[in-house]
Amino acid sequence: MSATLYEKYGGFGSISRVVMSFYDRLLDSDEVGPYFDDIDMKRLIDHQTKFVASLLGGPADFSDDRLEQAHRHLQIDGADFDAMKQILSDTLADFGFEDADRETVLGAIEARRSKIVAGA
Amino acid sequence: MSIEAINEQLLRAIGAGVAILDPDELSFRFYNQTFSDWFETAAPGAAFAAVFPDLDRTAVIAALDGSGRFVAESSFRRKRRTLVIALTFTRTDAGVVLLECQNITRMRELETMIESYSSMVERNTRELQREKERVEKLLLNIMPRSVYEEYKTFGTVTPQSYEPVSVLTLDFVDFDETAREVGPAVMVSEMNDIYAAFDRIGEQFGCERIKTVGDSYVAISGLPEPMDDHAESVANAALRFVRYLQRRNDSHPHSWKCRIGLASGSVIGSVVGIQKYVYDVFGPAVNLASRLRDHAEPMQIIACDLAIASSDRDLLIEDLGDAELMGFGRRRLQRVEGAPSITR
Numbered sequence: 001m002s003a004t005l006y007e008k009y010g011g012f013g014s015i016s017r018v019v020m021s022f023y024d025r026l027l028d029s030d031e032v033g034p035y036f037d038d039i040d041m042k043r044l045i046d047h048q049t050k051f052v053a054s055l056l057g058g059p060a061d062f063s064d065d066r067l068e069q070a071h072r073h074l075q076i077d078g079a080d081f082d083a084m085k086q087i088l089s090d091t092l093a094d095f096g097f098e099d100a101d102r103e104t105v106l107g108a109i110e111a112r113r114s115k116i117v118a119g120a
Numbered sequence: 121m122s123i124e125a126i127n128e129q130l131l132r133a134i135g136a137g138v139a140i141l142d143p144d145e146l147s148f149r150f151y152n153q154t155f156s157d158w159f160e161t162a163a164p165g166a167a168f169a170a171v172f173p174d175l176d177r178t179a180v181i182a183a184l185d186g187s188g189r190f191v192a193e194s195s196f197r198r199k200r201r202t203l204v205i206a207l208t209f210t211r212t213d214a215g216v217v218l219l220e221c222q223n224i225t226r227m228r229e230l231e232t233m234i235e236s237y238s239s240m241v242e243r244n245t246r247e248l249q250r251e252k253e254r255v256e257k258l259l260l261n262i263m264p265r266s267v268y269e270e271y272k273t274f275g276t277v278t279p280q281s282y283e284p285v286s287v288l289t290l291d292f293v294d295f296d297e298t299a300r301e302v303g304p305a306v307m308v309s310e311m312n313d314i315y316a317a318f319d320r321i322g323e324q325f326g327c328e329r330i331k332t333v334g335d336s337y338v339a340i341s342g343l344p345e346p347m348d349d350h351a352e353s354v355a356n357a358a359l360r361f362v363r364y365l366q367r368r369n370d371s372h373p374h375s376w377k378c379r380i381g382l383a384s385g386s387v388i389g390s391v392v393g394i395q396k397y398v399y400d401v402f403g404p405a406v407n408l409a410s411r412l413r414d415h416a417e418p419m420q421i422i423a424c425d426l427a428i429a430s431s432d433r434d435l436l437i438e439d440l441g442d443a444e445l446m447g448f449g450r451r452r453l454q455r456v457e458g459a460p461s462i463t464r
Contacts, residue, residue, distance in 0.1 A: 012237055019233060020226075027201055034200070041202040045229055046236040053237075059244045 004057025005101055012058075014095070019045075019052045022091045031083045035074050055108050068115040075118045085109055137205065137221030141168070143184075146177055146217060155221060158205055159194075172207075184211045193224075204228045263391060263399035264328065264344045271391060277399075283386035285342035286354040286426070287401075287409040288327060290318075290361060293377040293418045295335035302374055310374055311335070317364055318357075325357040326350075330401050338409075340401060343389055351427045354382050355435050358421045359458040365419070381413030382423035382456065411445045412453065421456040434459050 006015060023045060027033050036044060047070060054062035085106055092102045121129075128150075131138050137155035139148055139162070146168040156162045159171050168177045175192060183190035190209040195202060206222045259268050263277075271277050292298070299307045311332075318337060319329050327341035327350075339357065342350035358380045369375040385405030391397045408424060416422040424445075428435055440453040 016230070016233055016237070020229065023229070037200045039200075041229065042232045045232045049233050049236040050240060053240060059237075059240045 005097075005104065006053060006056040006058035008101070009056070009095070009097065015052060015056065015058065016049075018091060018095050019049050021094070022052065022088055023048055025087045025091060026084065029083065029087060032080050032087070035076065035080070055105050064112060064115050067112055071116045072118070076116055078113075078117050081113060081117045137219075137223075139219040139221075141209070141217040141219055143211065143215055143217050146180060149216065155219075158198075158203065158221065158223075180209055184209060184217060201225070202228075262397075264389075266344045267389065267391065267399060277391040279388050279390035280344075281386055281388050281403075282343045282346075284350060284384055284427075285340050285387055285405060286327075286350040286382060286384045287387065287405045288322075288337075288339045288341075288354040288358055288380060288382055289406070289409040289413045290337040290358075290378050290380045291413060292335040293379060298374065298376070299335075306374070310376070314365070314368070314376065317368075318361055321360045321364065322357050325360070326353040327357050331398070338401070338406070340387065343387065343401070351382075351384050352435065355421070355423065355426065355428060355456050358382060358456060359434070362419050362421065363458070377418035379413050379416035379418060380421040381409040381411065381416060382421060382426055383408035383412060384426055408445070408448055408451075411448060415443060415445075415453065423454045423456050424451050426454060426456070 009015060009018075027036055050060040050062050051067070052058075053060035088109065089102055089106055092105060097105070131150075132152045134152070135154060137152065137158055139151035139155050141147065142149055148162055148164065148166045148168075148171065150164075151159075151162050162171050168175070168180075172194065174194070180190045180192075188211045190207075192207045192209075193204060194207055195204045197203075202225070203223065204225045204227075206224045208220045208222075210218045210220070212218050256268070259271070263271070267277055302310065315329070315332055315337060318339070322329055322339045325341075326347055327339045328343070329337065329339045331338050339354065341347055341353035341357075347353060361378065361380065365376055365378055369377075383405045385403065385408065387401040387403035387405050389399065389401045392400045412422040412424055422440070423437075426437070428437055436457045436459055438455040438457060440455055442450045443453050445451050
């Protein structure tokens with residue numbers, strides 16, 4: 001069995017820093033930050049820990065249904081989805097993810113666009 | 121610059137929030153920039169409740185009068201982020217109350233993340249455990265536990281000779297014809313039913329099914345743990361197999377007649393194959409039991425040199441004289457029957 005990206009980049013010890021940084025950048029972003037104005041910190045961190053772990057093949061099973069349920073009421077548009085992708089891409093680059101691996105992760109997010117973007 | 125001025129500069133400059141409160145009223149005498157960044161309602165002379173509306177001032181004073189310390193947390197939203205500030209009130213010798221504030225937001229965020237991660241890992245561990253138990257159950261179906269333990273520990277199984285053991289082999293008379301008549305679905309369901317009953321009976325008498333190949337059923341007693349009465353074990357199981365089929369035939373639309381051969385001797389047991397492995401037994405006792413089975417009439421049990429203790433009153437052994445067995449020469453055959461007490 002080939003190693004997952006989660007294992008390749010150091011497991012929870014390293015990925016936790018990626019998640020924390022991604023969380024900070026999303027909250028600080030003027031574009032996508034407002035979506036999190038009324039979201040509870042615990043819920044958001046729990047969601048992101050599991051979501052990033054599942055994107056990287058870590059110990060999470062994040063179903064598309066759950067993803068859709070978490071985003072349905074937020075009415076996220078395509079441009080904001082792209083902005084979020086860009087933030088994740090920058091975060092991964094800053095944490096030393098190779099280009100090909102970044103593409104894999106972004107591809108996995110792109111595949112879920114219709115679950116996150118309203119009316120996509 | 122005076123010492124007081126230096127002290128004040130220091131308090132203003134540090135990253136922690138610091139405030140000095142009146143010892144009786146707990147009103148604010150001094151606070152630094154960090155403090156006012158966090159608690160925007162702070163003002164010179166401000167009342168305690170104006171800055172900490174959620175804290176009970178009398179409780180704080182009571183704690184300060186008692187142990188001299190009071191610890192609390194304050195949590196609030198600041199631009200979509202939940203800030204968590206740890207507060208420590210201390211009554212000082214200088215006759216004022218010192219309030220130190222640490223930003224523990226990141227600590228709380230990390231705790232939440234660890235909590236979330238642990239829940240994922242614990243769930244995965246539970247799933248893995250369940251999966252492991254499923255695999256173990258499957259493997260225990262195809263090999264004895266002690267062999268499975270060896271396989272699990274070393275990744276391989278050393279072929280082992282077992283002696284003495286007794287082997288039971290059984291097949292069905294006119295199996296192919298009956299199978300054709302009833303069709304594959306009914307045939308599989310019938311075999312499933314019958315073999316499951318044989319397994320239960322075998323277990324009751326201490327013999328374990330090793331394999332089935334089509335209509336041939338092989339069980340052994342004395343393996344992997346030695347058994348003194350291995351011969352009685354297979355003979356008793358064989359009698360109950362026949363009795364079970366007789367009763368089943370009385371009440372089922374399809375009738376099955378078996379032939380059984382019993383032999384004692386040595387066998388070698390091992391896991392065979394690498395990708396598709398099965399536990400199998402080989403050896404003279406297995407072959408002899410098959411030859412004997414071929415000599416049996418429908419619903420008959422034929423044995424050879426079976427060391428049955430005369431104390432087993434359930435079993436009647438009838439001597440059938442010598443017969444020529446392929447590969448074994450002339451051997452004395454016996455027919456095993458049940459005493460009236462169990463054939464009724």
